[in-house]
Amino acid sequence: MQNDSWCPSAAIEIIKARAEKLRTIRAFFSERGLLEVETPVLGRGGSTDVHLDSLSLMATTPSGQERLWLQTSPEFHMKRLLAAGSGPIFQLARVFRDGEVGQRHNIEFTMLEWYRPGWTLTQLSEEVDTLIRHVLANDPGPTRWVRYRDLFRDALGLDPFTASIDRLRDEAFRIGNIETKEWTRDDCLDLLMSLVIEPMLGRRGIDIVIDYPASQASLAKCKHDEDGSLVAARFEIYLNGIELANGYDELLEAEEQKARFDADNKARMALNKPQVEADHHLVAALEAGMPPCSGVALGVDRLIMLALDKSCLEEVVAFSSRNC
Amino acid sequence: MANYSTNEFKAGLKVMLDGDPCNIVENEFVKPGKGQAFNRVRLRNLMTGRVWERTFKSGETLEGADVMDIDMEYLYNDGEMWYFMKVDGSFEQYAADKKAIGDNEKWLKEQVSYIITLWNDNPISVSPPNFIELEVVETDPGLKGDTANGGSKPAKLSTGAVVRVPLFINEGEVLKVDTRSGDYVGRA
Numbered sequence: 001m002q003n004d005s006w007c008p009s010a011a012i013e014i015i016k017a018r019a020e021k022l023r024t025i026r027a028f029f030s031e032r033g034l035l036e037v038e039t040p041v042l043g044r045g046g047s048t049d050v051h052l053d054s055l056s057l058m059a060t061t062p063s064g065q066e067r068l069w070l071q072t073s074p075e076f077h078m079k080r081l082l083a084a085g086s087g088p089i090f091q092l093a094r095v096f097r098d099g100e101v102g103q104r105h106n107i108e109f110t111m112l113e114w115y116r117p118g119w120t121l122t123q124l125s126e127e128v129d130t131l132i133r134h135v136l137a138n139d140p141g142p143t144r145w146v147r148y149r150d151l152f153r154d155a156l157g158l159d160p161f162t163a164s165i166d167r168l169r170d171e172a173f174r175i176g177n178i179e180t181k182e183w184t185r186d187d188c189l190d191l192l193m194s195l196v197i198e199p200m201l202g203r204r205g206i207d208i209v210i211d212y213p214a215s216q217a218s219l220a221k222c223k224h225d226e227d228g229s230l231v232a233a234r235f236e237i238y239l240n241g242i243e244l245a246n247g248y249d250e251l252l253e254a255e256e257q258k259a260r261f262d263a264d265n266k267a268r269m270a271l272n273k274p275q276v277e278a279d280h281h282l283v284a285a286l287e288a289g290m291p292p293c294s295g296v297a298l299g300v301d302r303l304i305m306l307a308l309d310k311s312c313l314e315e316v317v318a319f320s321s322r323n324c
Numbered sequence: 325m326a327n328y329s330t331n332e333f334k335a336g337l338k339v340m341l342d343g344d345p346c347n348i349v350e351n352e353f354v355k356p357g358k359g360q361a362f363n364r365v366r367l368r369n370l371m372t373g374r375v376w377e378r379t380f381k382s383g384e385t386l387e388g389a390d391v392m393d394i395d396m397e398y399l400y401n402d403g404e405m406w407y408f409m410k411v412d413g414s415f416e417q418y419a420a421d422k423k424a425i426g427d428n429e430k431w432l433k434e435q436v437s438y439i440i441t442l443w444n445d446n447p448i449s450v451s452p453p454n455f456i457e458l459e460v461v462e463t464d465p466g467l468k469g470d471t472a473n474g475g476s477k478p479a480k481l482s483t484g485a486v487v488r489v490p491l492f493i494n495e496g497e498v499l500k501v502d503t504r505s506g507d508y509v510g511r512a
Contacts, residue, residue, distance in 0.1 A: 051355075051359050099382065100355065101353065103353075105355070120423045177378050177379060178427065190356050191379065193361070194354045198356065216358055243357045
C-alpha cells in the first residue's frame with residue numbers, strides 16, 4: 001500500500017478548472033431560461049435497463065425497511081417534474097452504475113441532464129453541440145449528423161437492420177475473438193459498435209449518431225426512417241472516440257413505458273440478473289400527461305476530461321472509485 | 325480455484341483460458357452508450373508465451389489458474405529432466421521437462437537461482453536471471469592489444485551457449501552475459 005493513497009486522484013489545479021467549467025455550464029442554461037433542479041439520488045424505483053447494474057440499499061422510512069435504489073440517471077424524477085408543469089429544466093446530478101470502472105467509467109459520476117418541452121430531437125442535438133463547443137477550450141472541428149446504419153455500412157459493409165443474424169455473429173466473432181453462437185442481434189451490434197465504430201467517431205469533429213435500431217430505443221420514441229425501417233428517435237454524440245451524450249425524443253405513452261419496464265425485467269430474469277423495482281410514479285406521471293419533449297444526458301466528467309486535455313476520468317474527479 | 329468475474333480482472337491475475345493458464349496483461353472496460361458492456365483483455369498464455377487478445381461480455385467469469393512463481397536453484401540434468409530445488413530451506417525438488425525449459429537450457433548453471441513457474445505444482449516455465457556469469461570453454465586464441473577496433477568472435481560457454489565476444493577474450497575467462505539478449509556484457 002502506497003502511503004499517498006489518501007491523495008485526491010485529480011490535481012488541485014484541475015479541480016479548480018473543473019469548478020470553472022461547472023460555472024460555465026450553469027451560466028449557459030441560466031441564460032437560456034432553464035430551471036436548475038435537484039432530484040433524489042435514492043428512489044423507490046430503479047433503472048430496469050438490462051445493461052445497467054443498479055445499486056440499492058435498505059433504508060428505514062416511515063413505512064419501515066424499504067429498498068431504495070441509487071439512481072442511474074435523474075430521468076424518472078425529472079420527467080415527473082415535467083409532467084407537473086416545470087417547463088424546461090436541467091440538473092447536474094450524481095448517478096451510480098455498479099461495476100463500471102475504467103478509463104472512461106467510474107461507478108459514481110456527474111451527469112448533466114436537461115429537457116426541452118416542445119423541442120424536436122434535432123433542435124436539442126444542436127443545443128448539445130453548442131454547449132459542448134462552449135465548454136471546450138479549442139474548436140473540435142465541424143459537426144456531422146450520421147445514421148447508425150450508414151456507420152455500419154461504411155465501416156463493415158453490412159446493414160445493421162437487414163444483415164442476417166449469422167452474418168452479425170460471424171462479424172462479432174471475427175472482431176472480438178469471442179464465442180457468439182448464442183448472441184442476439186443487439187449483442188453483436190453492441191460489440192461492433194464498441195470495438196470498431198466508436199473508436200473512429202468524433203475524430204474530425206463532433207459526430208452525432210442518429211436513427212438507432214428500435215430494439216435499442218430504451219426510453220425514446222420509435223419512428224420510421226427514410227428507408228422504411230423502424231428506428232429509435234435517439235442520438236448519441238461522440239468526440240475523440242468518446243460517447244459524450246445520449247438524447248431521446250421522449251416516450252410519452254404510459255402503457256408503452258410500462259410494457260418496456262416489464263420486458264426489461266423479463267430479459268433480466270433470463271440473464272439471471274436481479275429484478276429492479278420499476279418506477280410506477282413515472283408511469284402515473286405519463287398517464288397524467290407529460291408534454292412532448294426532447295431530453296439528453298451528458299457525461300460531465302468526460303466532457304471536462306476532453307476540455308482539459310486529459311485521457312482518464314480519474315484525472316478530473318476529486319476521488320475516483322479506486323480511492324474513494 | 326475460485327472463479328473471477330471480468331470486473332475482478334487486473335494485470336497479473338492468473339486465469340484458465342482454452343485449457344491453458346494465462347496471465348492477464350491488460351483489461352479494458354468498453355461499453356456503447358446504451359447496451360452490452362465488454363471487457364477487452366490481453367492475456368499471455370503461460371504455456372506458449374503467446375499474447376492473446378480476447379473480448380468478454382462484462383460479468384462473464386474465468387476460472388483462476390493455480391500458478392506460482394518460485395525461486396529455485398538448478399541442480400542437474402539426468403538426460404531427460406532438469407531438476408531444481410526450492411531455496412526456502414525445504415530442499416523440495418521439482419523436475420522440469422524440455423517444454424518447460426524451452427530455449428533456456430543454454431543458461432542453466434548449477435547453484436544459480438531461477439524463477440520456476442508452477443502450474444498445479446508442475447513447472448511450466450523457467451526464467452533465468454537477467455545476467456549470469458559463465459566460463460568460456462572454447463574460442464579462438466585472444467589477440468593481445470586488439471581492444472580498440474571492436475572486432476568480435478564466437479565463444480562457447482560452459483552451459484553450451486555461444487555468444488559474440490571481443491577478440492581479446494581467452495578460454496577459461498568468466499564472462500557476464502545478458503540472458504535476455506544473449507549479449508556479452510563484460511568480464512566478470
